[in-house]
Amino acid sequence: xxxxxxxxxxxxxxxxxxxxxxxxxxxxxxxxxxxxxxxxxxxxxxxxxxxxxxxxxxxxxxxxxxxxxxxxxxxxxxxxxxxxxxxxxxxxxxxxxxxxxxxxxxxxxxxxxxxxxxxxxxxxxxxxxxxxxxxxxxxxxxxxxxxxxxxxxxxxxxxxxxxxxxxxxxxxxxxxxxxxxxxxxxxxxxxxxxxxxxxxxxxxxxxxxxxxxxxxxxxxxxxxxxxxxxxxxxxxxxxxxxxxxxxxxxxxxxxxxxxxxxxxxxxxxxxxxxxxxxxxxxxxxxxxxxxxxxxxxxxxxxxxxxxxxxxx
Amino acid sequence: xxxxxxxxxxxxxxxxxxxxxxxxxxxxxxxxxxxxxxxxxxxxxxxxxxxxxxxxxxxxxxxxxxxxxxxxxxxxxxxxxxxxxxxxxxxxxxxxxxxxxxxxxxxxxxxxxxxxxxxxxxxxxxxxxxxxxxxxxxxxxxxxxxxxxxxxxxxxxxxxxxxxxxxxxxxxxxxxxxxxxxxxxxxxxxxxxxxxxxxxxxxxxxxxxxxxxxxxxxxxxxxxxxxxxxxxxxxxxxxxxxxx
Numbered sequence: 001x002x003x004x005x006x007x008x009x010x011x012x013x014x015x016x017x018x019x020x021x022x023x024x025x026x027x028x029x030x031x032x033x034x035x036x037x038x039x040x041x042x043x044x045x046x047x048x049x050x051x052x053x054x055x056x057x058x059x060x061x062x063x064x065x066x067x068x069x070x071x072x073x074x075x076x077x078x079x080x081x082x083x084x085x086x087x088x089x090x091x092x093x094x095x096x097x098x099x100x101x102x103x104x105x106x107x108x109x110x111x112x113x114x115x116x117x118x119x120x121x122x123x124x125x126x127x128x129x130x131x132x133x134x135x136x137x138x139x140x141x142x143x144x145x146x147x148x149x150x151x152x153x154x155x156x157x158x159x160x161x162x163x164x165x166x167x168x169x170x171x172x173x174x175x176x177x178x179x180x181x182x183x184x185x186x187x188x189x190x191x192x193x194x195x196x197x198x199x200x201x202x203x204x205x206x207x208x209x210x211x212x213x214x215x216x217x218x219x220x221x222x223x224x225x226x227x228x229x230x231x232x233x234x235x236x237x238x239x240x241x242x243x244x245x246x247x248x249x250x251x252x253x254x255x256x257x258x259x260x261x262x263x264x265x266x267x268x269x270x271x272x273x274x275x276x277x278x279x280x281x282x283x284x285x286x287x288x289x290x291x292x293x294x295x296x297x298x299x300x301x302x303x304x305x306x307x308x309x310x311x312x
Numbered sequence: 313x314x315x316x317x318x319x320x321x322x323x324x325x326x327x328x329x330x331x332x333x334x335x336x337x338x339x340x341x342x343x344x345x346x347x348x349x350x351x352x353x354x355x356x357x358x359x360x361x362x363x364x365x366x367x368x369x370x371x372x373x374x375x376x377x378x379x380x381x382x383x384x385x386x387x388x389x390x391x392x393x394x395x396x397x398x399x400x401x402x403x404x405x406x407x408x409x410x411x412x413x414x415x416x417x418x419x420x421x422x423x424x425x426x427x428x429x430x431x432x433x434x435x436x437x438x439x440x441x442x443x444x445x446x447x448x449x450x451x452x453x454x455x456x457x458x459x460x461x462x463x464x465x466x467x468x469x470x471x472x473x474x475x476x477x478x479x480x481x482x483x484x485x486x487x488x489x490x491x492x493x494x495x496x497x498x499x500x501x502x503x504x505x506x507x508x509x510x511x512x513x514x515x516x517x518x519x520x521x522x523x524x525x526x527x528x529x530x531x532x533x534x535x536x537x538x539x540x541x542x543x544x545x546x547x548x549x550x551x552x553x554x555x556x
Contacts, residue, residue: 052400055551078402088397092326104318105401
């Protein structure tokens, strides 16, 4: 049976009449990277606060490793690391002191503190600058340090709120690789909010989409992507038979087909597959170079979901 | 205890690292050191070791010094966006609050201890021709206790205000007003009370010897400290702080 790191059931938080989070229900398996997607003000940060036990739910409940967020929040915070909306670094302190405090707050021994801090700073390439106050650092450097702090005590679950915001592309890619390794090798569960859909697609085993406090969907990015896949396809090649339009239109699931020089544009019914069309054309003597559907990105699926939710 | 120590470790390093204000604070500190640690013992001689007014001065200095960092305790963390990260650690509510409180108290108290130590050296240098001059034991106890408890009072007020204030500036303004209220409150209370009560009370106070009077002040400070720290602990709610 799959072990569950996070579970929300009817999780709701209101502020007066405003429902910031409205009946969320999801499960995040141990060792997975869960991407929480949604526009600004959707309820992502409130959800993280609820899961960390910083806020109490107005209704419903949430569990982290089986611990109720209402009653066991201290234990939950001991077993998690978090990078929240802001890096939350003490600017008057040096990089080393910032990590030292995080380690002391978790009762780590002096030896353990020293080795973990050195290792963390070396991994993010900031060991040489450990004695500098972080006051003058760039946003990207601060973000790297804050992420190192979140994972310093090697928690089994890390919450990351927009972790790659402010990082240069190279640093963002390195961080993504690090996070993927953490999840795959060490079995660490990562709860990640992001606006970067390509990042979510690359990194997350499971994504949840939230809007207006309501969870629109939770699924694997591939499944979600297919939902957003366009119904129009394009087949590029040579030696198409003159009756290509008629030939393809006769197939089930093909609504329309149109030969335009060295490409055929086909409109497909929902759930229709492209492969039988390619096979038929090859049998009819065509040389196929490429066949592809329009869209099919997580972004397209996300935008479609947002549009649907907006209409609803 | 280790969690309180962790918060104190962080707070003390932040105090030391407050580079922008270090020079100014140093000048102010040297000024008070000169007045109370050198000038006053030199002028008053041996009687400096028995002057109740010095206890008032030490209490005020310790309180003012302790109050300054408490303004930043929560309002500063909120303003610099570090509060939520602090609250997301496994540190307990009590350890966060008491860690900040004790750091401020020790800072204010430590400052006065330095002044007292320098004063002792000064009084001996200027007037100790017939041997070592030192406090009598009970007055030494008052000299240690009054600034400690005064620092506790101001730090508790500062923390209580800082918990509620959205910005450091606002916390500073509220603290300034609170200090004024603390200083003039006894005068106002006396003015409002009926003459029939005030007269006997003043007679009673006048009839007390210095040590008994100071003992009552110490007891009052102790009670006030306890009540204010207790109120601050009750006020400390993670959810409320995150949303403020």
